[in-house]
Amino acid sequence: MNFEWTEEEALFRLRLQDFLARNLPADWEAVAGHGPGSAELTEFSRLFCGRLADEGLLTPHWAKEIGGQGLDPWHQLILAEEMWAAGEPRGAQYMNVNWIGPTLIKYGTGEQQARYLPPIAAGDAIWCQGFSEPGSGSDLASLRTRATADGDVYRVSGQKIWTSYAGLAETCFLLCRTGDDRKRGISILLVPMDTPGITVRQIPSIIGEGDIHEVFFDDVVVPATARLGDEGQAWEIIAFSLTNERLGIPRYHLARTALDRAVGILKDQGEFVSETVRVEAANAAALCEAARLASYAIVSRRARGEAIGAESSSARFGTVMAERRVAEFIVEYLSESLGDAHPYLKMHHQRGIVAGIAAGAAEIQLNIIASDVLKLPREPR
Amino acid sequence: MDLSLNDDQIAILDTIDTLAKPYASPPMQDISFALTSEELDRELFDGGFLDIAFDPDLGAVSAALMIERLARLPYTVEAAASALIRPLIGADLPRPICLVEEGKGRRPVRFLRPGATMLVVGKAQVSAFTADADHIRIEDTLYGYPMATLVVDPAAAGAVPLDVSADELRTRWRVAIAAEGAGLLAAALASTAAHVTDRQQFGRPIATFQAVRHRLAEAQVRANGAYWLAMKAARTLDPGDAALAALHVQQSAGPAVYDFHQFLGAMGVTLEHPLHLWTYRLKALIGDLGGRGEQGIAAGAAIWG
Numbered sequence: 161m162n163f164e165w166t167e168e169e170a171l172f173r174l175r176l177q178d179f180l181a182r183n184l185p186a187d188w189e190a191v192a193g194h195g196p197g198s199a200e201l202t203e204f205s206r207l208f209c210g211r212l213a214d215e216g217l218l219t220p221h222w223a224k225e226i227g228g229q230g231l232d233p234w235h236q237l238i239l240a241e242e243m244w245a246a247g248e249p250r251g252a253q254y255m256n257v258n259w260i261g262p263t264l265i266k267y268g269t270g271e272q273q274a275r276y277l278p279p280i281a282a283g284d285a286i287w288c289q290g291f292s293e294p295g296s297g298s299d300l301a302s303l304r305t306r307a308t309a310d311g312d313v314y315r316v317s318g319q320k321i322w323t324s325y326a327g328l329a330e331t332c333f334l335l336c337r338t339g340d341d342r343k344r345g346i347s348i349l350l351v352p353m354d355t356p357g358i359t360v361r362q363i364p365s366i367i368g369e370g371d372i373h374e375v376f377f378d379d380v381v382v383p384a385t386a387r388l389g390d391e392g393q394a395w396e397i398i399a400f401s402l403t404n405e406r407l408g409i410p411r412y413h414l415a416r417t418a419l420d421r422a423v424g425i426l427k428d429q430g431e432f433v434s435e436t437v438r439v440e441a442a443n444a445a446a447l448c449e450a451a452r453l454a455s456y457a458i459v460s461r462r463a464r465g466e467a468i469g470a471e472s473s474s475a476r477f478g479t480v481m482a483e484r485r486v487a488e489f490i491v492e493y494l495s496e497s498l499g500d501a502h503p504y505l506k507m508h509h510q511r512g513i514v515a516g517i518a519a520g521a522a523e524i525q526l527n528i529i530a531s532d533v534l535k536l537p538r539e540p541r
Numbered sequence: 542m543d544l545s546l547n548d549d550q551i552a553i554l555d556t557i558d559t560l561a562k563p564y565a566s567p568p569m570q571d572i573s574f575a576l577t578s579e580e581l582d583r584e585l586f587d588g589g590f591l592d593i594a595f596d597p598d599l600g601a602v603s604a605a606l607m608i609e610r611l612a613r614l615p616y617t618v619e620a621a622a623s624a625l626i627r628p629l630i631g632a633d634l635p636r637p638i639c640l641v642e643e644g645k646g647r648r649p650v651r652f653l654r655p656g657a658t659m660l661v662v663g664k665a666q667v668s669a670f671t672a673d674a675d676h677i678r679i680e681d682t683l684y685g686y687p688m689a690t691l692v693v694d695p696a697a698a699g700a701v702p703l704d705v706s707a708d709e710l711r712t713r714w715r716v717a718i719a720a721e722g723a724g725l726l727a728a729a730l731a732s733t734a735a736h737v738t739d740r741q742q743f744g745r746p747i748a749t750f751q752a753v754r755h756r757l758a759e760a761q762v763r764a765n766g767a768y769w770l771a772m773k774a775a776r777t778l779d780p781g782d783a784a785l786a787a788l789h790v791q792q793s794a795g796p797a798v799y800d801f802h803q804f805l806g807a808m809g810v811t812l813e814h815p816l817h818l819w820t821y822r823l824k825a826l827i828g829d830l831g832g833r834g835e836q837g838i839a840a841g842a843a844i845w846g
């Protein structure tokens with residue numbers, strides 16, 4: 161058991177920091193402040209990800225055969241930590257390299273791979289994830305958007321909601337119903353967003369512009385060749401995708417970075433003196449570091465090729481606790497307007513509430529921990 | 542980075558598990574607050590387990606792993622200070638090793654008894670003496686440890702300064718609190734999970750009620766965090782890491798103890814159920830080294846200056 165980065169891992173981190181220093185423009189923090197779904201950041205992400213790709217830093221964790229360098233999950237984690245700490249200049253494209261690409265590689269046809277992987281690997285592709293619906297959030301398997309087979313096409317009708325990046329995305333990773341079985345009746349279609357019959361509406365939100373959307377599908381014609389995997393295979397495929405996604409966002413690191421920034425501001429103003437404030441900062445740091453190590457323990461197992469189960473829910477809930485505490489610390493003790501303070505503090509403040517909702521709500525994580533880590537009997541249905 | 546156990550650590554934990562097997566459940570009819578075993582203590586000592594951190598290859602992580610594992614037993618042994626602090630002060634001082642902060646001499650001290658080494662930890666200096674019967678008053682303990690209180694001033698008891706850094710000692714003390722606390726949290730949680738799985742009300746196990754499930758799941762998240770923070774602190778022996786680890790355990794212990802007993806209902810009030818053997822040790826650890834406030838202040842100073 162050792163907690164030190166290897167020399168090679170430390171160098172990889174330095175290389176990323178050097179890359180960021182060279183490639184983030186002077187007004188980068190203002191760009192980042194628009195939020196990951198904004199037009200500004202999306203546009204910048206194409207430039208930035210292109211440069212990452214040029215230097216072999218966009219998909220280094222992908223296997224060699226498919227254009228990566230076969231670096232282990234620790235490198236994927238370091239990459240994610242450095243990018244998110246810098247305000248995530250990859251914008252929406254972090255999703256592509258974390259899970260959309262790997263999922264296409266594992267389940268896609270040759271034609272799908274030839275069409276979609278090169279732009280992803282070149283850092284010039286925006287995707288959105290069409291899972292949630294008005295009636296289907298935590299209970300995702302109840303989704304109703306229907307894809308009806310009609311010769312060699314599907315006709316898709318229904319509605320998605322909370323879809324991040326949908327306004328600017330070229331392609332949607334869409335879950336839809338092709339059969340009646342709750343889980344085995346769901347299939348995945350890769351749908352170009354400019355297909356006639358798709359309407360996107362932005363939803364104003366507390367996390368800034370351009371993030372979440374409603375997407376309407378009105379008799380949208382999609383070729384059957386756009387189906388990823390078999391009919392009814394969606395549930396199996398997204399289980400694979402989500403294990404990759406859960407490692408994707410090192411929110412504990414964001415929270416810790418925000419906390420350190422807030423403490424830095426307090427110190428500069430001579431206000432990091434009161435014992436109460438100092439103890440509260442330490443409490444928040446303890447939660448961040450606990451969540452960090454819980455996440456590292458999972459990466460460590462993945463790096464050794466072991467299967468990961470419910471413990472990722474435990475790490476995620478720990479991260480939710482940390483994010484909330486840090487967000488509270490910031491509003492409670494920072495004595496200047498959040499607008500004047502560092503733009504990332506404002507972002508953290510806005511995101512503190514999202515932590516427990518997006519990518520699987522907190523109570524669902526607690527249920528999973530109870531059943532699958534503590535092995536308690538399940539709730540009656 | 543690699544957080545998996547190495548071969549030495551696996552071997553040590555396997556041996557500890559084998560050795561601890563006879564102590565895995567409390568004796569029938571036991572109705573004590575603190576369950577001790579001289580035999581277990583002797584086996585650990587004679588087997589050299591309390592000396593593993595003297596070996597630089599095994600180091601404090603192996604000791605912390607052992608302490609965490611031993612804390613899960615319903616029996617309590619003085620392993621934490623012996624394994625983590627003796628490498629600083631030398632192997633010659635008689636066990637048990639007992640710790641008190643200078644100026645807090647009226648607090649009961651864990652494992653204190655005649656013949657024990659009493660370490661008095663001041664801001665800048667650590668002094669030691671061997672306790673005898675006149676120095677102490679044995680407490681009818683309310684905690685899960687045997688305890689006694691000093692009734693003399695350390696100087697009057699012949700305390701002599703040791704050539705060790707008080708800061709380093711405090712750091713190891715914090716690692717000890719964290720590792721032991723993590724094991725206690727895990728064991729108390731497991732005991733509670735077993736109870737709520739068996740116990741039926743309204744025609745179903747009470748473990749199927751979300752109010753219960755979610756609070757236990759949250760305790761799991763905290764216990765898991767405590768474990769990893771303790772191990773990291775043992776590895777780095779960094780003052781900030783150690784303070785965060787002790788802080789997290791002390792912060793988590795309070796609510797967990799009340800939830801665990803709560804979910805046992807009246808059974809959790811009895812001495813017949815072993816839960817208190819873990820939770821009452823946690824209650825004692827909450828107050829070590831000034832409690833979470835002091836841990837927070839120490840962590841803040843170490844991390845941000």
Ligand SMILES: Cc1cc2nc3c(=O)[nH]c(=O)nc-3n(C[C@H](O)[C@H](O)[C@H](O)COP(=O)(O)OP(=O)(O)OC[C@H]3O[C@@H](n4cnc5c(N)ncnc54)[C@H](O)[C@@H]3O)c2cc1C
Nearest residue numbers: 289290291292297298322323324517518519520521523524
């Ligand atoms: C910023 C943001 C971005 C998002 N981006 C996307 C995206 O790109 N694509 C996409 O498909 N979705 C996206 N989502 C949607 C997200 O996946 C859902 O919000 C999430 O799955 C929860 O669903 P819901 O919002 O319908 O909440 P609900 O399922 O209605 O849950 C509301 C509350 O009830 C609780 N609850 C529900 N069921 C249970 C239960 N069985 N036991 C106990 N409590 C329960 C939940 O834990 C939660 O606290 C995004 C959400 C946010 C906030």
